[in-house]
Amino acid sequence: MPEGDSVYRQCKMLREALEGSVIVSSDFRVPSLATSDVSGRTVVAVVPRGKHILIRLSQAPDAAELKSGAEPLTLHSHLMMDGTWRVFDREPAGGAPTGSGGEPQAARSKGDAPAGSGRAASSSRARNGMRTSRPGASPYRPRGQARRGGSVRSRAEARTRLSADVSIGQGSHTIRAILRTEDVEAVGFDVKDVRLVPTRLEDEQLVGYLGPDILGPDWDLEKALERLSAQPDRAIGTALMNQRNLAGIGNVYRVEVLFMSRTNPWVTVGSLPEGKLREIVTLAHKLLHLNKDRSMRSTVGQAPQGRPLFWAYGKDGQPCRRCGAVLRRGEIDDALLTVPAPDGTTTAPGTAVQHLRKIVWCPRCQSE
Ligand SMILES: [Zn+2]
Numbered sequence: 001m002p003e004g005d006s007v008y009r010q011c012k013m014l015r016e017a018l019e020g021s022v023i024v025s026s027d028f029r030v031p032s033l034a035t036s037d038v039s040g041r042t043v044v045a046v047v048p049r050g051k052h053i054l055i056r057l058s059q060a061p062d063a064a065e066l067k068s069g070a071e072p073l074t075l076h077s078h079l080m081m082d083g084t085w086r087v088f089d090r091e092p093a094g095g096a097p098t099g100s101g102g103e104p105q106a107a108r109s110k111g112d113a114p115a116g117s118g119r120a121a122s123s124s125r126a127r128n129g130m131r132t133s134r135p136g137a138s139p140y141r142p143r144g145q146a147r148r149g150g151s152v153r154s155r156a157e158a159r160t161r162l163s164a165d166v167s168i169g170q171g172s173h174t175i176r177a178i179l180r181t182e183d184v185e186a187v188g189f190d191v192k193d194v195r196l197v198p199t200r201l202e203d204e205q206l207v208g209y210l211g212p213d214i215l216g217p218d219w220d221l222e223k224a225l226e227r228l229s230a231q232p233d234r235a236i237g238t239a240l241m242n243q244r245n246l247a248g249i250g251n252v253y254r255v256e257v258l259f260m261s262r263t264n265p266w267v268t269v270g271s272l273p274e275g276k277l278r279e280i281v282t283l284a285h286k287l288l289h290l291n292k293d294r295s296m297r298s299t300v301g302q303a304p305q306g307r308p309l310f311w312a313y314g315k316d317g318q319p320c321r322r323c324g325a326v327l328r329r330g331e332i333d334d335a336l337l338t339v340p341a342p343d344g345t346t347t348a349p350g351t352a353v354q355h356l357r358k359i360v361w362c363p364r365c366q367s368e
Pocket of ligand 1: 320321322323324325362363364365366
């Protein structure tokens, strides 16, 4: 499930693939952007804001004409429950082993070739050599970061090359946005709230309402505590998920942080013992930072293979690893969370809807 740490990693991948490159063509598959085209613009930055992904684009190349919409734009997307961006190599023109196609080929040869097939490996090395000596080669290669919801895709999958046209192939109906540069194709599968807005209006139209960004360079613990405390009647479990209070926490971290701090999810913010709120938020901040560069999200340390990655998340019905009581599953109302409108245009941030989410907690050690 995408949370602040997955968004951070997705942005890192997109940054390495796109930043500084010119978009040669774009393809938006949402009605509101059906006629939009950002080709000719350069990707100037890829920025995570809480759980939002902002891809900033330069002004249009023919901006001199001052036609409307030529100013710098930001492409906004949100992963919500199951969205993901992936980066693919583009097929080298003419089939020649150019740099951009060499590396994944090499990876496959090494991984899949039967023992003793030295020829394949050495020719791969030759191609690799060509790549590294190629001037201007961009460092866009996926490095295991093409993952979804914290789980790592297989090596082969992570290095998928655009051997068939992904834009019309299997699964293409879930594509919402494609940005192509000379070297790569960045594809947004199932991403939500895809919008293009003038970069100068990012705050006003996209992310200005967000609380301090837990993985942002300007993280402000005191401000987050202040915003959380401003609504003392809110259940702590709900308050932590309200991106207006602080941005970046999703259901996994909510469940884990409340378990680790022995806090009942339904206790109101105002009735938490002195210092508890600070402890909870500090812990969340620490966990997200620990995981932001990890290939597998874990709240139990660097978990060796086969060991559980979480204390409570997804473990209802199993014994609590602290006290042995059976972990329970319940529902918490995440009303007042920000919900983008399906067409991404009409709903103001913070629209209230009842939104029941499944959480897991220990009835013994999180009793209050
Ligand atoms: Zn327990």
